[in-house]
Amino acid sequence: MANAPLMPKATAVWLVENTALTFDQIADFCKLHVLEVKGIADGEVAQGIKGLDPVTTGQLSREEIERAEQNPNHRLKLLEPKVKLPEAKRRRGPRYTPVSKRQDRPNAILWLLRNHPELKDSQIMRLVGTTKTTIESIKERTHWNAANLTPMDPVTLGLCSQIDLDIEVQRSSKDRPAAAAGEGGATLLPADVTTGAGAQEPFVPAQKPREEAIDLETVFAKLGGSRKSEAEDE
Secondary structure, X not given: OOOOOOOHHHHHHHHHHHOOOOHHHHHHHHOOOHHHHHHHHXXXXXXXXXXXXXXXXXXXXXXXXXXXXXXXXXXXXXXXXXXXXXXXXXXXXXXXXXXXXXXXXXXXXXXXXHHOOOOOHHHXXXXXXXXXXXXXXXXXXXXOOHHXXXXXXXXXHOOOOHHHHHHHHHHHHHHOOOOOHHHHOOOOOOHHHHHOOOOOOOOOXXXXXXXXXXXXXXXXXXXXXXXXXXXXXX
8 A cells, every 4th residue: 555654543542542533534645445444433344453652653743634524525645654674676586486397396396398499497487486406307307206197388387477487489499500601502693693694504404315316218228238349249
């Protein structure tokens, strides 16, 4: 609750018992509902709660209370704290997993290893809140329950959100180096290279000379002439 006093119900109890402020003024200052403040006045709400004096705690001044008592339309203003506490830094670490869902983590890890092998171990640790030792045991099939593991989507199990999974997948795809041009095989040359002025002429295989048609009468005539010449020589 922004700009609300510490222990708002206890503060409301004290204001109801010790001031002449209206229910609306108390409800606005303590960030409560008007009916809840009325219930405190009737003894139906906040039974057993001891009132907290906002003046002694430095959250409200006596002059501010008197000004509000004289003017029902006046809204109480919370005093600024004299000491500003630094904001607590959020610790980065493995995601907390409820005890009831921890038994599903090995199944989720197996699903991530099979469906997203590009993910690093540190990314899987962030998604499902596991350890590197557990991931290695599932990879090497040395996990104590490896025979009974079943791949299950961590989003369906409630171990992480779909947005978190998509972010990690996109991050891993950016980290992968681009494939070399030669790995993809031969590629087509641009049109300006193949059709430009300096383009080489396409290779045309040499054609075999056409064989002339054989005239059978000429062949037999030659054979007959050769036989006559052999007979004359004898």
